[in-house]
Amino acid sequence: MSTHTLSSAGLQLATPLASQSVALSPAFQVQGLHLNYGRQAVLDGIDWQLMPGQVVGLLGRNGAGKTTLLESLLGLRDPQRGTAQVFGCDVRALDDATRARIGYVPQQSDLFEQFTTTQLLAYFRTFYPRWNDALVEGLMSRWELPRDKPIAKLSGGQQQRLSIVRALAHGPDLLVLDEPVAALDPLGRRDFLRELVELVLDRGTTVVFSTHILSDLERVAFNVAFMARGQLALQAPLDGLMDQCRLAQGQPMELAPLEQRGATVLSRRALGDGQERWLLQWPEGQVLPDAAAGLQRVQLEDLFEELTA
Numbered sequence: 001m002s003t004h005t006l007s008s009a010g011l012q013l014a015t016p017l018a019s020q021s022v023a024l025s026p027a028f029q030v031q032g033l034h035l036n037y038g039r040q041a042v043l044d045g046i047d048w049q050l051m052p053g054q055v056v057g058l059l060g061r062n063g064a065g066k067t068t069l070l071e072s073l074l075g076l077r078d079p080q081r082g083t084a085q086v087f088g089c090d091v092r093a094l095d096d097a098t099r100a101r102i103g104y105v106p107q108q109s110d111l112f113e114q115f116t117t118t119q120l121l122a123y124f125r126t127f128y129p130r131w132n133d134a135l136v137e138g139l140m141s142r143w144e145l146p147r148d149k150p151i152a153k154l155s156g157g158q159q160q161r162l163s164i165v166r167a168l169a170h171g172p173d174l175l176v177l178d179e180p181v182a183a184l185d186p187l188g189r190r191d192f193l194r195e196l197v198e199l200v201l202d203r204g205t206t207v208v209f210s211t212h213i214l215s216d217l218e219r220v221a222f223n224v225a226f227m228a229r230g231q232l233a234l235q236a237p238l239d240g241l242m243d244q245c246r247l248a249q250g251q252p253m254e255l256a257p258l259e260q261r262g263a264t265v266l267s268r269r270a271l272g273d274g275q276e277r278w279l280l281q282w283p284e285g286q287v288l289p290d291a292a293a294g295l296q297r298v299q300l301e302d303l304f305e306e307l308t309a
């Protein structure tokens with residue numbers, strides 16, 4: 001692991017609040033979220049919460065509902081049913097103090113396009129008592145962001161960087177990032193991920209991060225959550241999933257004994273000719289059957305393929 005790699009265990013140690021004996025309350029909690037567009041159920045009864053200091057990569061295919069879920073948990077959409085709370089505060093009536101603890105990078109830039117970069121940051125600075133001038137200055141210089149150009153004239157990647165600077169500047173306790181790196185070049189992505197890791201290690205920030213760039217998640221190695229058919233299929237530490245999950249292929253009757261050997265079937269998919277592919281997970285700490293059983297190790301891409309179908 002590189003020095004910038006987080007394991008889920010590392011995150012727990014890095015979380016100042018986690019070491020306290022007081023009962024922790026979730027950074028956010030959604031319960032029974034249902035949101036339909038016409039007859040399409042985009043959120044189909046989602047329960048989800050993250051504790052302070054947890055970092056989760058949210059994965060799902062195009063149109064799975066990631067943006068809808070992230071916006072709903074921040075109170076930016078109005079689900080037909082269910083509740084969402086951030087730091088114990090109902091998102092339909094967020095107070096200013098709670099709002100100031102949230103940083104959000106939307107998928108679509110929402111920056112005021114007529115402002116220059118400097119004007120925009122000066123404007124937001126007035127709202128946040130914890131605004132970190134040194135961090136802003138460092139990122140602006142390192143990312144070579146033009147200071148006096150109207151935002152409308154910045155490139156897509158520059159706008160995304162600015163959106164990230166704005167979201168990090170006030171030291172949020174909860175950071176919600178909706179495909180924050182989609183428009184960044186590889187160096188920008190690496191730099192951003194480093195920044196994110198440092199933020200989490202320093203402050204125990206809770207982070208939800210949706211992305212399609214699986215290699216980024218593998219580099220940062222936090223928890224992953226998979227979204228499909230309006231539900232969260234699974235959330236678990238990525239390291240643990242890699243260790244305890246295997247793919248198996250064959251006739252269902254041939255595969256069934258693997259269940260008797262302690263595995264849970266996370267997904268099964270018909271391949272034709274009566275063959276199926278199963279994604280199996282063994283409990284943590286259990287020794288897996290050896291490779292002779294025809295089991296294949298998994299990559300994050302395999303988990304994505306099987307769990308988001």
Ligand SMILES: Nc1ncnc2c1ncn2[C@@H]1O[C@H](COP(=O)(O)OP(=O)(O)OP(=O)(O)O)[C@@H](O)[C@H]1O
Pocket residue numbers: 037042060061062063064065066067068069107
């Ligand atoms: N305002 C809207 N009106 C109607 N349908 C919508 C609206 N917003 C989103 N949808 C639909 O809801 C579904 C989920 O969209 P959403 O943007 O949440 O998915 P996503 O997982 O973030 O996708 P992507 O990975 O492509 O960004 C899609 O089928 C989309 O077409």
